[in-house]
Amino acid sequence: MHVQAPALRVWELVxxxxxxxxxxxxxxxxxxxxxxxxxxxxxxxxxxxxxxxRRWSTDVKVTRCEPGSVFAFAVSKVGLSVAEWRxxxxxxxxxxxxxxxxxxxxxxxxxxxxxxxxxxxSDRSAFTVASIExxxxxxxxxxxxxx
Numbered sequence: 001m002h003v004q005a006p007a008l009r010v011w012e013l014v015x016x017x018x019x020x021x022x023x024x025x026x027x028x029x030x031x032x033x034x035x036x037x038x039x040x041x042x043x044x045x046x047x048x049x050x051x052x053x054r055r056w057s058t059d060v061k062v063t064r065c066e067p068g069s070v071f072a073f074a075v076s077k078v079g080l081s082v083a084e085w086r087x088x089x090x091x092x093x094x095x096x097x098x099x100x101x102x103x104x105x106x107x108x109x110x111x112x113x114x115x116x117x118x119x120x121x122s123d124r125s126a127f128t129v130a131s132i133e134x135x136x137x138x139x140x141x142x143x144x145x146x147x
Contacts, residue, residue, distance in 0.1 A: 001136040002098050005143035007091035008068040010099050013142060014087040015039035015071040017047070017060065023138040025131050026051055041065045047075065049119070056118045058082060081106035082115070099139065101132045
């Protein structure tokens with residue numbers, strides 16, 4: 001998605017995991033763990049999620065953290081891999097950029113079954129396509145709004 005905002009501003013929004021719930025239709029934010037107070041390579045985070053009346057948490061570890069260009073994190077539950085989320089941001093001058101959100105499904109059979117029961121989402125791939133579209137649209141709206 002093309003965004004009329006500096007790459008660093010977009011990166012700051014997608015790497016602010018406690019506020020990701022402002023952009024995502026499923027994530028409700030969460031909190032940094034241990035000594036982490038913000039995005040950093042290896043930082044850990046407890047994600048809070050919701051779908052209707054359902055609530056669950058995930059364990060997150062930052063795997064790429066390059067201000068203004070890349071932010072990625074691995075998601076797990078009960079020690080089992082769930083997914084990797086990645087935001088690639090390419091500056092287009094000083095006041096615009098292109099952001100790409102990528103989801104890699106890492107779920108094995110156990111997590112697929114438990115995930116469907118926990119979240120109520122039976123077709124995670126289709127749901128995630130819609131979720132990414134929602135998140136990117138919310139991101140564009142957030143950077144186009146007055147601060």
